[in-house]
Amino acid sequence: DVKVTQSSRYLVKRTGEKVFLECVQDMDHENMFWYRQDPGLGLRLIYFSYDVKMKEKGDIPEGYSVSREKKERFSLILESASTNQTSMYLCASSARDLSGIEQYFGPGTRLTVT
């Protein structure tokens, strides 16, 4: 079974703190993603990565950065957390087969910035 794990289920940080959200997948997938989920807005893509040290901006990259130093690990960084970054953060990895792509999600990290 594919497993995508995230370092924390719940996190509380103060405004201005630097925050690291870690994601690890164990299926040797090339592609990894960070989404943010907010009520009424669905999931929105923050950043994604097709390979080690490669990154691409998603739809809402402002205020975030990412790091992918190893294939299995994709980190989301909030350089200076703000209250409007309080949200649920979901990591995913994906693979392709003959039928198309399949994206596997981690359990999510609910971040509260106070």
Next chain:
Amino acid sequence: AQKVTQAQTEISVVEKEDVTLDCVYETRDTTYYLFWYKQPPSGELVFLIRRNSFDEQNEISGRYSWNFQKSTSSFNFTITASQVVDSAVYFCALSEELIDKLIFGTGTRLQVFP
């Protein structure tokens, strides 16, 4: 631009009722993939189904069925004889052929009452 619309924000039904969740998508690609995910109260996204744009066959899996119609750009999801355990938020998503990132709808919250 790609877009997924789930017009139903919330649906409430009584157990054993049938319920259909609507999904309408927009894309200029001829090859694309459609997905449904379930998000129970625990928060983890559970993959339900994927469809590629060349496969318009309807799919049935137990009490779940999906109706894909390219003519109306819709990919609707029906739960037959709903159960309390079906209570969740359901997301429809779209991805292009060459890019694995998913574009999500805003989700439909389904509440099934006993």
